[in-house]
Amino acid sequence: MSSFPLPVTLADADLAQRLTARIARHWPAALAAFRTLYAGHADLALWEQKLAARLLGSAAARPPDLQALDVARQETPDWFQQPDMVGYCTYIDRFGGTLAGTKEKLDELSRLGVRYFHPLPLLKPRKGDSDGGFAVADFRDVDPKLGSLDDLRDLASALRARQISLCLDIVCNHTAAEHPWALAALAGDPHFRQFYHVLEDKALVDAYESHLGQVFPQTAPGNFTHVPEMGGYVWTTFYPFQWDLNYANPAVFIEMLDVLLFLANQGAEVFRLDSAPFLWKRIGTDCRGLPETHLVVRAWRALLAIACPAVALKAEAIVGLAEVLPFLGTPEKPECHLAYNNTAMTALWAGLATGDTGPLRRCLTDALARPAGAGWLTYVRCHDDIIWAALKGVIPDDKLAWISAFYAGQAAGPFQPDGRAFQGEPGAVRSTNGMAASLAGLRDGGADDASALARLRLAYGVTFALDGIPAIYMGDERALTNDADYARVPDQALDGRWLHRPQMDWQRAEGPIHAALSQFARLRQGRKAMHGGNPARPLELPNPALLAFERVDQGGDRLICLGNFSGQTLAADLSAWAGAGGWVDLLSGEAVSVEGVILDPWGLRWLVPSVA
Numbered sequence: 001m002s003s004f005p006l007p008v009t010l011a012d013a014d015l016a017q018r019l020t021a022r023i024a025r026h027w028p029a030a031l032a033a034f035r036t037l038y039a040g041h042a043d044l045a046l047w048e049q050k051l052a053a054r055l056l057g058s059a060a061a062r063p064p065d066l067q068a069l070d071v072a073r074q075e076t077p078d079w080f081q082q083p084d085m086v087g088y089c090t091y092i093d094r095f096g097g098t099l100a101g102t103k104e105k106l107d108e109l110s111r112l113g114v115r116y117f118h119p120l121p122l123l124k125p126r127k128g129d130s131d132g133g134f135a136v137a138d139f140r141d142v143d144p145k146l147g148s149l150d151d152l153r154d155l156a157s158a159l160r161a162r163q164i165s166l167c168l169d170i171v172c173n174h175t176a177a178e179h180p181w182a183l184a185a186l187a188g189d190p191h192f193r194q195f196y197h198v199l200e201d202k203a204l205v206d207a208y209e210s211h212l213g214q215v216f217p218q219t220a221p222g223n224f225t226h227v228p229e230m231g232g233y234v235w236t237t238f239y240p241f242q243w244d245l246n247y248a249n250p251a252v253f254i255e256m257l258d259v260l261l262f263l264a265n266q267g268a269e270v271f272r273l274d275s276a277p278f279l280w281k282r283i284g285t286d287c288r289g290l291p292e293t294h295l296v297v298r299a300w301r302a303l304l305a306i307a308c309p310a311v312a313l314k315a316e317a318i319v320g321l322a323e324v325l326p327f328l329g330t331p332e333k334p335e336c337h338l339a340y341n342n343t344a345m346t347a348l349w350a351g352l353a354t355g356d357t358g359p360l361r362r363c364l365t366d367a368l369a370r371p372a373g374a375g376w377l378t379y380v381r382c383h384d385d386i387i388w389a390a391l392k393g394v395i396p397d398d399k400l401a402w403i404s405a406f407y408a409g410q411a412a413g414p415f416q417p418d419g420r421a422f423q424g425e426p427g428a429v430r431s432t433n434g435m436a437a438s439l440a441g442l443r444d445g446g447a448d449d450a451s452a453l454a455r456l457r458l459a460y461g462v463t464f465a466l467d468g469i470p471a472i473y474m475g476d477e478r479a480l481t482n483d484a485d486y487a488r489v490p491d492q493a494l495d496g497r498w499l500h501r502p503q504m505d506w507q508r509a510e511g512p513i514h515a516a517l518s519q520f521a522r523l524r525q526g527r528k529a530m531h532g533g534n535p536a537r538p539l540e541l542p543n544p545a546l547l548a549f550e551r552v553d554q555g556g557d558r559l560i561c562l563g564n565f566s567g568q569t570l571a572a573d574l575s576a577w578a579g580a581g582g583w584v585d586l587l588s589g590e591a592v593s594v595e596g597v598i599l600d601p602w603g604l605r606w607l608v609p610s611v612a
């Protein structure tokens, strides 16, 4: 029996009709996943009714403009793959001060060609250190320092009016220890105790720990926190003040779905599923990307397709590509619409360090396995550290350790990055902090600045040419360097990631990177080869310092991106792929000879066949 357990009676007959059609299409998949997850619960039928009731309630409350967007998006399911999609990611307080202040900065985003805006967590956090807002105390309210829920809705509509989609973080793996659910659990409420993983037996903690990795081994070692008021150990994968939710409890699944539905109705068009791999726990495993985690995501996808089909899901799974790809699901069993292409990002930095683009080409080849209807979020930097371990198996460990030392300024190489090592023991594959400009070697006024800017442009130019939504990280457009003062702020001092979370410097001249990013965005617009459904296929050139990949549209539109990952002038022979006619570099406007395309040190070309 997979029929919907409640009658779809709504005052709006058109909506009821649309909803009935979507239920017929997506409820079976949602229910199948839900039943597999919660088969053991005696009162399963009751949970199914609760689920259906929340879904109907939210669909009925959906504002008319968002319903109109739902209808439009159903006709263009590839909306997030359009060539003109360009993203921007920032902290609200560091960019516009408040939500209202950010609204005043939207011209800046439009000038960069932005169509997708991801403000980092803005919901009400716990007081004090909140892991940059990733310790949420209320999923239905905004951080009062940034504004109100009204301001959020207002910003969402202002963005929508400019065809910029708002992406919000759903911190789905945990709540703050100060969230009302956690406070109720602390006060002894048995219902809310079940929302978390509370282990009374230390031996059991140890049994779990023996298979788990650690996210912050130096500042928050282990995965459990002893909480005397709870009479045991609470699962805390990240910081002790972030309590992992227990998805084996159907109430948690439904409450977090309700959070998604609520925020969708405020105007969010994309959800970044924070720490997606960690949702489900099973003893004897590393509790990352378990099959049940994928069922949770699959069920959410189907349920959102019923209540708010305009909305897309994006997986934040910063692991190896083999573990990321399942988050995109299959055409028959879709999960997220988007996932971060973190291996391409990481391999890009590795390529700059080593002059070998082989690992990046391998990552791009492996990424071809994604389903055509799902896409990547491509990026150069984000608010987190660069986790080299995601390239395990692609690059040998000793090489990764060298790359991590190089970016931390502890090993000589082709340029001098200004990054810092993060977590892990010295000598190991530690991750890296630092703004993109600093990692590229920029030291405002330094001797090597022109070449650092060329590397930054190269990194972004490759990223914009890959398939996916290229996301600019705050300040990179003005080549902002590290915020060396972060350690003076007590709540930030212990977390080195604040090095690359500076205040936007609106006084700083826009400069060549701003011009380059605007150009990349402009050149993507309307270019069919740049549709997300057309993957980047690497071309093999004899010199490993040369990266070449091609995007081809079935209608014939083509683009070859060529990058020089070395400090020498190089020439590339593309005649094997170029065919008979002439080619032109879109970036410089120059006609090129395909037998010997000249690339400056750290140079970049976007080549297309010249129109006859």
Ligand code: GLC
Pocket: 131, 132, 134, 135, 171, 238, 274, 275, 316, 383, 384
């Ligand atoms: C994600 C965020 C990161 C945060 C962690 C815990 O990985 O990107 O910044 O620390 O989740 O919420």
